[in-house]
Amino acid sequence: METIRNYLETMFSSLPNTAEVHKAKDELYGMMEDKYNALTGEGLSSEEAVAKVIAEFGSLGELAEDLGIQEAVGAADGIRRRQVTAEEADAYLADSRKVIRQRAWGIGLIVASTACTTVSRLIYRYFVGGGMRPSGMAEQIGVMGMFVLIAIGVGMIIMANARLQKWSFLSQEPCQLDFPTLSRIDEQYQKQYGRLSMQLAVGMGLCIVSVVPPFLFNDMPLRFLGDVSIAILMLLVAVGVGCIVSAAGVKRVYRKLLDLNGSDTVGGNQFASQKELHFNEPMVETAMSVYWQTVLCLYLSWSFLTFSWGRTWVIWPLAALVHWLMRQLFERKGGTIG
Amino acid sequence: MAGISSDVIRGYNDTMILRILLDAPSYGYEISKEITRRSDGKYRIKETTLYSAFTRLERNGLTESYSDVGKENGKRRTYYRLTEAGRQYYREKCEEWQLTKDVVERFVVDCSAVDGGMHEATDDREMEDADRRTDGEED
Numbered sequence: 001m002e003t004i005r006n007y008l009e010t011m012f013s014s015l016p017n018t019a020e021v022h023k024a025k026d027e028l029y030g031m032m033e034d035k036y037n038a039l040t041g042e043g044l045s046s047e048e049a050v051a052k053v054i055a056e057f058g059s060l061g062e063l064a065e066d067l068g069i070q071e072a073v074g075a076a077d078g079i080r081r082r083q084v085t086a087e088e089a090d091a092y093l094a095d096s097r098k099v100i101r102q103r104a105w106g107i108g109l110i111v112a113s114t115a116c117t118t119v120s121r122l123i124y125r126y127f128v129g130g131g132m133r134p135s136g137m138a139e140q141i142g143v144m145g146m147f148v149l150i151a152i153g154v155g156m157i158i159m160a161n162a163r164l165q166k167w168s169f170l171s172q173e174p175c176q177l178d179f180p181t182l183s184r185i186d187e188q189y190q191k192q193y194g195r196l197s198m199q200l201a202v203g204m205g206l207c208i209v210s211v212v213p214p215f216l217f218n219d220m221p222l223r224f225l226g227d228v229s230i231a232i233l234m235l236l237v238a239v240g241v242g243c244i245v246s247a248a249g250v251k252r253v254y255r256k257l258l259d260l261n262g263s264d265t266v267g268g269n270q271f272a273s274q275k276e277l278h279f280n281e282p283m284v285e286t287a288m289s290v291y292w293q294t295v296l297c298l299y300l301s302w303s304f305l306t307f308s309w310g311r312t313w314v315i316w317p318l319a320a321l322v323h324w325l326m327r328q329l330f331e332r333k334g335g336t337i338g
Numbered sequence: 339m340a341g342i343s344s345d346v347i348r349g350y351n352d353t354m355i356l357r358i359l360l361d362a363p364s365y366g367y368e369i370s371k372e373i374t375r376r377s378d379g380k381y382r383i384k385e386t387t388l389y390s391a392f393t394r395l396e397r398n399g400l401t402e403s404y405s406d407v408g409k410e411n412g413k414r415r416t417y418y419r420l421t422e423a424g425r426q427y428y429r430e431k432c433e434e435w436q437l438t439k440d441v442v443e444r445f446v447v448d449c450s451a452v453d454g455g456m457h458e459a460t461d462d463r464e465m466e467d468a469d470r471r472t473d474g475e476e477d
Contacts (some may be wrong), residue, residue: 027366027392029384029387030365031366031367031370032385034366034367034413034415035367035385038367057383057384058384058385059383059384059386060386062384062390063386063389063390065390066390066393066397221462240356260453
């Protein structure tokens with residue numbers, strides 16, 4: 001029965017997500033199930049029964065007129081989707097993971113490079129210059145180090161992007177994935193979802209916590225700690241940003257595969273898009289996709305500019321309220337059919 | 339023997355389904371099984387053809403569908419029953435078929451005579467006579 005279900009889901013996966021289409025799929029599945037049971041009851045093996053049921057199924061073209069899907073079932077002017085194989089999907093996932101890791105390191109290095117001048121100044125003051133004010137040389141070495149790190153970081157990002165070149169067709173032409181592969185990928189994604197969210201939270205946490213060391217050590221008598229804490233701030237931000245970039249990247253790659261069939265089709269609707277928040281207006285959708293990041297930025301910049309941490313937390317309950325309002329006004333309910 | 343061309347039989351799928359529903363309300367697989375049985379396995383209707391016919395019949399008000407639980411295994415299915423309009427339509431289709439057959443036969447039988455295949459044509463005629471008898475019973 002699994003094979004029959006997969007066959008049917010794959011046949012229907014690129015059809016529009018309407019009540020008629022869902023009803024047709026359910027009815028056809030019911031008939032196929034009855035037939036399969038009757039055939040195995042007559043003594044046919046499971047494989048023989050499946051083969052017979054599928055051979056006598058017919059073609060969806062016959063239903064086109066009844067379902068209003070003339071253009072979707074392979075008419076000449078319909079959308080021709082490129083079939084992505086299971087192997088391609090796996091290779092894309094593996095490639096993307098490498099690329100995302102490389103990109104996260106690259107971005108992390110660029111952020112960390114800002115710590116270079118501080119570090120070189122520290123080294124000069126406490127290990128070379130014996131507590132003297134750093135000379136211009138120390139500054140220059142620091143700046144040089146910074147540029148070297150930036151160059152390596154940028155190089156890594158460019159190389160990573162070049163690696164994804166061969167997969168650009170996934171974004172440029174309409175593609176489709178068969179149902180068994182989609183459900184396997186969805187399962188993988190669900191398994192990793194918790195870990196990825198944790199990684200995101202840790203990344204954001206690191207960015208927020210990074211402001212703590214300068215706070216703690218600012219008024220300390222030991223200037224050394226105060227100086228070190230600035231370097232630590234940069235490194236914490238670098239690691240945090242790296243975490244965020246890689247977790248968000250992996251999530252995006254999974255969502256891209258799961259949404260490949262288009263979220264308004266039967267096949268696309270069953271997976272990721274249903275579980276995500278969606279909004280009616282494209283403008284709102286775009287704005288809301290970076291909502292929490294924007295709030296975090298606002299919170300940090302407001303806090304750093306005013307240093308009134310006792311007051312700035314107000315932004316979070318306010319943001320939650322605004323988010324709730326936006327959902328009430330613009331949320332699109334996905335998969336309300338059936 | 340070559341199978342029935344779907345183009346030829348298309349116009350009569352609805353009539354066959356209506357004929358089965360004339361006896362009792364039924365559901366998808368049972369109807370398809372019944373078509374195979376009554377045609378002695380000479381015609382197997384495809385699932386998509388059948389579903390397409392169901393939606394068309396219902397849209398035209400010839401059948402009604404309702405959900406019910408089957409007696410044998412308790413599975414919930416969509417059942418179809420004939421409406422009065424469906425009964426009327428079936429009667430019309432029967433008359434139409436008599437006329438169609440009468441006309442087509444005058445040509446097709448001659449064609450097979452050209453190949454010397456007269457006995458096949460007689461077979462056909464016997465089958466149609468049997469059909470006519472069953473049709474008569476219902477009226």
